[in-house]
Amino acid sequence: MSHPFTVNPLGPRIGAAALQLALAGQLSEQTLRQLEAALLKHEVLVLHVPDLTPDQHLAIARHFGEPEVHTFYPNLGAGYEQITVIDSKLGDRADMWHHDESFLPCPPAVTMTQARILPPVGGDTCWISMTSAYDALSERMQRYLDGLCAWHDMNAPMTAALQKGIVSHERYVEVVAQNRRQLHPVVLQHPVTGRKALYVSPTYVTHIEGLAPAESRAILAYLQLHCMQVEFMFKHRWALGDMVLWDNRSVVQNAIMDYAPHQRRMHRASVFARQPAAASQQDREATCVTTA
Numbered sequence: 001m002s003h004p005f006t007v008n009p010l011g012p013r014i015g016a017a018a019l020q021l022a023l024a025g026q027l028s029e030q031t032l033r034q035l036e037a038a039l040l041k042h043e044v045l046v047l048h049v050p051d052l053t054p055d056q057h058l059a060i061a062r063h064f065g066e067p068e069v070h071t072f073y074p075n076l077g078a079g080y081e082q083i084t085v086i087d088s089k090l091g092d093r094a095d096m097w098h099h100d101e102s103f104l105p106c107p108p109a110v111t112m113t114q115a116r117i118l119p120p121v122g123g124d125t126c127w128i129s130m131t132s133a134y135d136a137l138s139e140r141m142q143r144y145l146d147g148l149c150a151w152h153d154m155n156a157p158m159t160a161a162l163q164k165g166i167v168s169h170e171r172y173v174e175v176v177a178q179n180r181r182q183l184h185p186v187v188l189q190h191p192v193t194g195r196k197a198l199y200v201s202p203t204y205v206t207h208i209e210g211l212a213p214a215e216s217r218a219i220l221a222y223l224q225l226h227c228m229q230v231e232f233m234f235k236h237r238w239a240l241g242d243m244v245l246w247d248n249r250s251v252v253q254n255a256i257m258d259y260a261p262h263q264r265r266m267h268r269a270s271v272f273a274r275q276p277a278a279a280s281q282q283d284r285e286a287t288c289v290t291t292a
């Protein structure tokens with residue numbers, strides 16, 4: 001079945017909407033390929049699919065890759081473990097600039113999140129185009145960053161959350177015991193588009209390997225400041241039923257936490273890039289961000 005829709009850019013660098021897309025049964029391969037092309041081009045893609053079922057959510061996710069069970073957020077359970085739930089009533093939030101699960105050896109390639117419960121106002125999400133941020137660096141800085149790698153550590157935000165009283169000590173100990181950290185290139189080359197993007201965030205990145213601590217801190221602080229320029233950003237005011245897809249290799253995001261005491265609940269699926277059937281774990285890691 002064909003599902004006609006048009007893609008309207010929402011900004012010159014990042015963000016587009018395909019709001020007319022009507023879900024009737026499963027989306028056709030052709031429609032999914034068109035959505036994928038739009039996502040690769042615009043990095044963040046907004047759909048409005050209020051009747052989306054968890055099965056349809058997973059069917060769309062499977063087009064983009066292998067749906068994962070999230071490392072630390074809860075999920076819908078019993079057959080729907082790959083639908084992650086981020087519910088403020090459960091104490092879960094994502095109000096920090098981050099690439100999704102960049103502490104994994106091969107982090108998810110694409111994430112798609114649907115708004116299920118929204119506060120009356122607030123709770124917007126903001127994305128930064130890290131390709132645009134990379135392109136805007138001076139050539140000298142681009143050359144300096146070439147070949148550098150940085151450590152991404154899941155424990156860094158957990159410690160901050162514990163200090164702020166956002167997570168319980170039990171949850172902290174449970175998550176920190178997984179001891180997830182990974183070295184990734186500071187500049188990632190997108191495996192499909194070939195575009196280069198900065199692959200650092202203030203949330204997970206602790207330091208750049210091989211630099212003196214003060215130099216690493218200074219470079220990371222500069223890159224953070226550089227990325228925060230408003231022209232690289234796209235902010236979405238959610239409506240119930242919106243689903244936003246983002247390319248985790250090209251953007252970082254921050255879900256603004258400004259709506260307490262109201263509830264915000266999102267259902268989300270993220271996928272690992274699919275490898276040819278014969279690919280080993282080693283091949284898988286060799287084609288993800290770690291070798292950009």
Ligand SMILES: O=C(O)CCC(=O)C(=O)O
Pocket residue numbers: 086094100111113124125253254255266268
């Ligand atoms: O809830 C959102 O809007 C974004 C959530 C997020 O950042 C994530 O799923 O990693």
